[in-house]
Amino acid sequence: xxxxxxxxxxxxxxxxxxxxxxxxxxxxxxxxxxxxxxxFPLKELEQVNRAILQKEGKQAVQYGSSxxxxxxxxxxxxRMNKIFHADCSAExxxxxxxxxxxxxxxxxxxxxxxxxxxxESPTYLGAINxxxxxxxxxxxxxxxxxxxxxxxxxxxxxTTERVKxxxxxxxxxxxxxxxxxxxxxxxxxxxxxxxxFPVLEDNPYxxxxxxxxxxxxxxxxxxxxxxxxxxxFSKILMPxxxxxxxxxxxxxxEKLNLLKQxxxxxxxxFAQRQVSYFMDMFDLDxxxxxxxxxxxxxxxxxxxxxxxxxxxxxxxxxxxxxxFLWVTLPEGMDAKALAPKATARKVAYGxxxxxxxNGGHGNHLRLNFSTMQEDRIVEGIQILGDLLLEELEG
Amino acid sequence: xxxxxxxxxxxxxxxxxxxxxxxxxxxxxxxxxxxxxxxFPLKELEQVNRAILQKEGKQAVQYGSSxxxxxxxxxxxxRMNKIFHADCSAExxxxxxxxxxxxxxxxxxxxxxxxxxxxESPTYLGAINxxxxxxxxxxxxxxxxxxxxxxxxxxxxxTTERVKxxxxxxxxxxxxxxxxxxxxxxxxxxxxxxxxFPVLEDNPYxxxxxxxxxxxxxxxxxxxxxxxxxxxFSKILMPxxxxxxxxxxxxxxEKLNLLKQxxxxxxxxFAQRQVSYFMDMFDLDxxxxxxxxxxxxxxxxxxxxxxxxxxxxxxxxxxxxxxFLWVTLPEGMDAKALAPKATARKVAYGxxxxxxxNGGHGNHLRLNFSTMQEDRIVEGIQILGDLLLEELEG
Numbered sequence: 001x002x003x004x005x006x007x008x009x010x011x012x013x014x015x016x017x018x019x020x021x022x023x024x025x026x027x028x029x030x031x032x033x034x035x036x037x038x039x040f041p042l043k044e045l046e047q048v049n050r051a052i053l054q055k056e057g058k059q060a061v062q063y064g065s066s067x068x069x070x071x072x073x074x075x076x077x078x079r080m081n082k083i084f085h086a087d088c089s090a091e092x093x094x095x096x097x098x099x100x101x102x103x104x105x106x107x108x109x110x111x112x113x114x115x116x117x118x119x120e121s122p123t124y125l126g127a128i129n130x131x132x133x134x135x136x137x138x139x140x141x142x143x144x145x146x147x148x149x150x151x152x153x154x155x156x157x158x159t160t161e162r163v164k165x166x167x168x169x170x171x172x173x174x175x176x177x178x179x180x181x182x183x184x185x186x187x188x189x190x191x192x193x194x195x196x197f198p199v200l201e202d203n204p205y206x207x208x209x210x211x212x213x214x215x216x217x218x219x220x221x222x223x224x225x226x227x228x229x230x231x232x233f234s235k236i237l238m239p240x241x242x243x244x245x246x247x248x249x250x251x252x253x254e255k256l257n258l259l260k261q262x263x264x265x266x267x268x269x270f271a272q273r274q275v276s277y278f279m280d281m282f283d284l285d286x287x288x289x290x291x292x293x294x295x296x297x298x299x300x301x302x303x304x305x306x307x308x309x310x311x312x313x314x315x316x317x318x319x320x321x322x323x324f325l326w327v328t329l330p331e332g333m334d335a336k337a338l339a340p341k342a343t344a345r346k347v348a349y350g351x352x353x354x355x356x357x358n359g360g361h362g363n364h365l366r367l368n369f370s371t372m373q374e375d376r377i378v379e380g381i382q383i384l385g386d387l388l389l390e391e392l393e394g
Numbered sequence: 395x396x397x398x399x400x401x402x403x404x405x406x407x408x409x410x411x412x413x414x415x416x417x418x419x420x421x422x423x424x425x426x427x428x429x430x431x432x433x434f435p436l437k438e439l440e441q442v443n444r445a446i447l448q449k450e451g452k453q454a455v456q457y458g459s460s461x462x463x464x465x466x467x468x469x470x471x472x473r474m475n476k477i478f479h480a481d482c483s484a485e486x487x488x489x490x491x492x493x494x495x496x497x498x499x500x501x502x503x504x505x506x507x508x509x510x511x512x513x514e515s516p517t518y519l520g521a522i523n524x525x526x527x528x529x530x531x532x533x534x535x536x537x538x539x540x541x542x543x544x545x546x547x548x549x550x551x552x553t554t555e556r557v558k559x560x561x562x563x564x565x566x567x568x569x570x571x572x573x574x575x576x577x578x579x580x581x582x583x584x585x586x587x588x589x590x591f592p593v594l595e596d597n598p599y600x601x602x603x604x605x606x607x608x609x610x611x612x613x614x615x616x617x618x619x620x621x622x623x624x625x626x627f628s629k630i631l632m633p634x635x636x637x638x639x640x641x642x643x644x645x646x647x648e649k650l651n652l653l654k655q656x657x658x659x660x661x662x663x664f665a666q667r668q669v670s671y672f673m674d675m676f677d678l679d680x681x682x683x684x685x686x687x688x689x690x691x692x693x694x695x696x697x698x699x700x701x702x703x704x705x706x707x708x709x710x711x712x713x714x715x716x717x718f719l720w721v722t723l724p725e726g727m728d729a730k731a732l733a734p735k736a737t738a739r740k741v742a743y744g745x746x747x748x749x750x751x752n753g754g755h756g757n758h759l760r761l762n763f764s765t766m767q768e769d770r771i772v773e774g775i776q777i778l779g780d781l782l783l784e785e786l787e788g
Contacts (some may be wrong), residue, residue, distance in 0.1 A: 001556065001592065001646060004528065007503040010652040037452040045455065049443040058431040059438065061632035097491065109401040129656045131500070134398065164396065198395065238455035240663030252395060258404040262523045263657070264495035269634030271662045305463035376740070 006133055013147040013354060018339070022348035028380030029369040031348040033174070033323050035235050041282065045238075048277045052270065064269040067253065068095025068245070072276040076231070076245050079279075083207060085309050086219040086229065092247050094256050098245040098269050099232040103130035103139045104168075106200055106228060106246070106257055110165045111136045118156065118166040120148055120354035122364070124174045124202065126169050136164070138357035145317070147180030150187035159194050165198045170218060171206040172322025175355045175366040179320050182215060189221045197225065204232040204244075205322035207288050210296035212320050225249040233275050233322065235370075236288050244276055295323070295370055298377060302369040305378050310386030311392050316367075325372040326352070328363060330392065335365040336390065347384045400527055407748060412733070417743035422774030425742040427568070427717050429629050429643040433685055435676065439632075442671045446664065451681075459656045461647065462489025462639070466670040470625070470639050477601060480613040480623065486641050488650050491661050493598050493638040494628040497561075498523035499653055500594055500622060500640070504559045505530045512550065512684040516540055516758070518568045519597065521561050530558070532751035539576030539711070544581035551589050559592045566716025569749045569760040573714050576609060583615045590620065598626040598638075599716035601682050604690035604718040606714050615728040619643040626670050629717065629764075630682050635665040655665035686703060689717070689764055693772060697765040699772050703779030705786050710761075717764040720746070722757060723787065729759040732785065741778045 024032040067073070073093040080086045080093075096102040103126065111117060113135035119127070121140030128138065139160060142152040147170060169187075170180040180188075181389045192199050201218045219229040226246075232244035246256065260266065279286065299319060304336060306316045306327070313330045329335060329348075336351040352364025369377060446454045461467070467487040474480045474487075478657040497520065505511060507529035513521070522532065529601030533554060536546040541564060543646040546761040551557060574582075575780075586593050595612045611621040614748060619642075627640035640650065654660065672678065700710045700721070711720045721743075723729060730745035746758025765773060 002504075002506055002641075003649065004506045004558075006506075007649055007653075010649050012648070012652060016651075016655070032457075034457055037456050040455055042447055042451050042455075046444065046447050049447075050440065053440050053443075057436055058434045058554065060434075061434055061634040062431050062626075063428055063633045069762040092418075097658040097662075103655045108398065110398055111398075113396045115398070126656075126659075133653075133656055146422055164398075172414075186638075217618070234457075239457045240455040242658065242660065242662045249395075254406070255397065255401055255404050257410075258406060259401075259527075262412070262494075262520075262527055263498045264636065265520075266636065267635045268491075268662045268665045270668070273667055274664070391531045 009132070019243045021343060025254035026346055027343070028376055028383065029371055030369070031350045031381060032371060033368055034371045034373060035239060036291070036294060036370055039294060040238050041287055043150060044282050045274065048274055048281060050353065051272045051277050051281060054259045056273065059115065060273050062269065064266050064272075066257050068093070068267065069272040069276060069325070070243045072272050075276060075279050080229070080231075081246055083214070084203070084217040084220060084229070086217050086247065088247050091250050092266060094246040094248065094253050096244045096246055097264070097269050098239070099202060099230045100126055100130065100232040102151065102246045103127050103200070103202070105263070107131040107134050108259060109255055110198060110254070114162065115164040116160055117161045117359065118153070118163060120168055120173065122175055122352065122361065123167065123168060123357070125354050128357045131167070139163075140356065140358060143176075143178065145178055147178060147184040148188055150191060153188060154312050157191065163197060163362050165200060166192070167200045167202065169202045169352055170210050170320050171203050171215070172208065174322070175324055175350065175352065176326040177317045177319025177322055177324050178303065179215065185215065191219060192226050193224050196224065199227050200230060201227050202230045203232070204235050207236050208292060208295060208323070210292060210299055214264070219247060220314065224322040228252065236284070237275060238276065239267070241274055242269065243271055243275045258271060282319055289366055298369040298372075298374060299325070301374055301377050301382065302367060302381065303372065309382045311385065313392065314388055322368050323368055325369070327365045327367060329365070329388070331363055333391065334362040336362060338387070342384060342387055345383050345387060348368035349384070349389070403526070404493050406412045412742065415737060416640075420740055421737070422741045422770055422777065423765055424763075424774060425744045426765060427510055429633060430688060433688060434632050435672070435681055438672060438676050439668065442668055442675060445671050445675060446667045448457070450667065454664050454667050456663060457524070458660055460660045461486045461650050462487070462661065463663065463666040463670060463697065466666050469670060469673050472484060474623070474641060477608070478611040478614060478623070480611050480641065484640050485644050486647065488640040488642065488647050490638045490640055490663050491623045491636040491658070492628055492633070494520055495526065495623045496638055497521050497594070497596070498642045499650055499657070500528065501525040502590060502653060503646070506540050508556065509558040510554055511554045512547070512557060512750065514562055514567065516569055516755065517751070518563060519611065519748050521596065522751045525561070530613055534752060537570075537572065539572055541572060541578040542582055544578065544585060545758065547584050549584060551585065557591060557592060560586070561596065562612070563596045565597050565609070566602065566648065566713050566757060567718065569718055569744065570720040570737070571716055571718050571748065572710045573609065574601055579612060580759070583612060586620050587618050587772070588652060590618065592623060594608060594625045595621050597602025601630050602686060602689060602717070603715035604686060604693055606739045613641060615786050622646065628732070630678065630685065631669060631672065633666055637661065637669045639664055692763040692766075692768060695768055695771050696761060696775065699775035703776045705779065705783045708782055708785065717762050718760050719763070722763060723759070725757055727785065728756040730756060737777060737782055739777050741774050741781070743778070
């Protein structure tokens with residue numbers, strides 16, 4: 001078959017295989033980002049499904065709006081105000097099939113081949129892959145434990161042509177778990193408003209904070225309509241419904257609406273109502289509190305087990321929320337090369353290199369703590385710690 | 395905002411506005427392609443929803459496979475064999491968010507800017523829009539009441555460079571309602587196999603045949619893996635679930651799988667099970683028979699009303715199935731210019747010009763017969779007939 005350049009560029013990274021392996025029940029799975037399925041509100045969902053058919057019936061399975069089910073857009077606007085202090089209305093909310101579709105639509109909307117997209121270094125692999133379809137150049141902005149470094153960002157903007165947009169995850173970043181400080185948020189937004197370019201603020205984990213106070217979203221500090229916020233119900237409710245959202249200016253929503261009609265018409269009418277009715281009939285905030293209690297425990301247990309079982313010279317971030325922490329091995333060690341040895345001992349993790357779009361940085365790995373039961377977290381880290389020790393002493 | 399070329403190219407065709415207007419309850423709506431919602435199997439769906447949660451629970455709302463829910467892929471493979479005589483297995487079935495997503499993914503996979511895509515003249519507007527995102531050239535292959543004209547196709551292939559794929563709807567075409575004869579199918583497949591290029595066979599209405607015998611799909615005559623078949627549950631079950639499928643060689647499925655991960659990860663886990671459980675628990679064939687009885691009646695009523703109320707010089711196709719028929723006005727009349735006068739009398743139809751990717755052909759219009767109750771079909775055609783008569787005499 002003669003594919004397009006895009007088609008020819010689609011290569012299997014092997015990550016799919018790793019994820020499939022990691023998903024086997026006997027594995028200690030630190031590799032995926034699955035939410036804890038034992039906490040899915042299934043009884044509530046059964047009531048929700050009945051109510052949808054009783055109240056709306058045929059409308060719930062007929063064609064609907066490309067921008068999304070209006071009551072859901074209204075509920076999300078209210079939630080954006082309440083949780084993220086971002087003042088917006090339903091006219092600025094666009095429903096997507098999870099955040100992943102938001103990333104892909106926004107990439108298509110802004111990026112031509114060889115345009116520059118700025119990303120944190122490292123950044124979310126799914127965003128790299130979504131943008132990659134447009135053939136851009138990735139410029140990695142240096143980050144530290146407080147977020148993106150504003151001076152480095154400004155230097156890049158001053159010296160780089162064709163910067164079309166920036167993609168960031170200020171809350172509990174994937175993969176590092178880092179959260180931007182207030183100071184950094186202010187400094188970055190000052191630069192963004194001066195240089196005037198779109199910033200994609202990806203925030204799938206923002207509500208899952210285990211310590212400290214909620215920080216204002218970049219969107220809440222946006223006075224010029226430059227920030228485009230991406231949210232998702234995957235981590236706070238259920239990922240398999242595939243419901244996420246974009247907050248953006250109406251001008252951008254018009255474009256998204258036309259693009260969505262061309263790529264898949266609309267999201268599932270029924271799935272959108274499942275989310276909307278759940279929020280109407282039950283207390284999503286109370287559900288998030290249950291998730292936070294469980295994940296807080298797992299986060300702390302993972303971090304403490306690392307302190308206890310990992311050898312000296314291996315460091316880990318302490319995430320205040322989200323689903324991941326980030327491990328740095330001594331320079332020269334290769335987390336990808338080590339992965340088969342770990343899987344032979346039934347431990348799966350995410351090698352760090354793919355999170356750097358321009359390569360390098362082989363000595364990192366990402367660990368997830370939302371998926372596994374507590375005892376298995378401790379056992380898995382003990383096994384991985386033994387392996388790391390052997391490698392270092394080897 | 396500085397958009398990409400693709401973003402700048404997204405222009406509102408005004409069709410969205412027309413569809414919104416057509417959807418108002420007081421309108422005689424011949425314009426959209428909505429299935430009859432009074433026939434949605436909602437009682438069955440309630441049982442389906444309960445069974446999904448009872449049997450699978452959390453798996454039904456967790457992340458799942460990008461290629462789709464395996465039991466559904468198996469059911470579709472069996473149905474492809476049974477209904478369309480196309481011998482295939484689950485490894486060749488890929489689940490999409492409706493056919494529209496299939497069109498968009500396949501466009502991305504095959505079309506670079508300025509590549510040539512062959513289409514019937516006229517062809518489905520949603521396909522034009524999906525492919526348009528890749529910036530191809532559309533070459534329209536002449537068609538008549540028997541389908542694509544093989545001699546014209548061969549002449550184009552002989553004289554045109556960069557032909558990357560062909561897109562066709564051999565069954566009850568949208569917009570014309572035309573079905574390819576057996577002879578044409580054989581002749582076209584002979585040419586396709588000789589020139590060796592991918593053919594997208596879009597078949598959303600294939601099961602909705604009201605007269606005559608089912609014809610073998612091009613896919614069933616495909617000996618070289620050139621035909622990629624697109625199917626959908628939108629018209630035979632419920633469109634709002636957004637479940638369609640692609641049948642293609644495993645090599646192409648691998649590419650689709652990688653692309654789907656980048657664009658939206660997967661289709662709704664729950665919606666896929668809604669379709670799968672429905673087919674397991676109920677008789678989809680029996681449901682299709684109910685639809686066919688209703689739609690046959692409406693098709694015949696629409697056609698007969700046209701014969702009765704439309705002035706001489708206006709002709710209509712007689713579709714053996716599907717949802718649409720195609721009206722040709724006398725040369726020089728402009729269906730788009732006439733549309734506001736029709737909507738002023740509460741009649742909405744689809745102007746034909748947008749179905750020709752290279753423009754022209756203003757004297758056609760598309761009429762749908764699946765959406766409205768019988769009495770309103772007759773009333774609406776009488777009103778439209780009066781308007782056409784006034785215009786012709788005016």
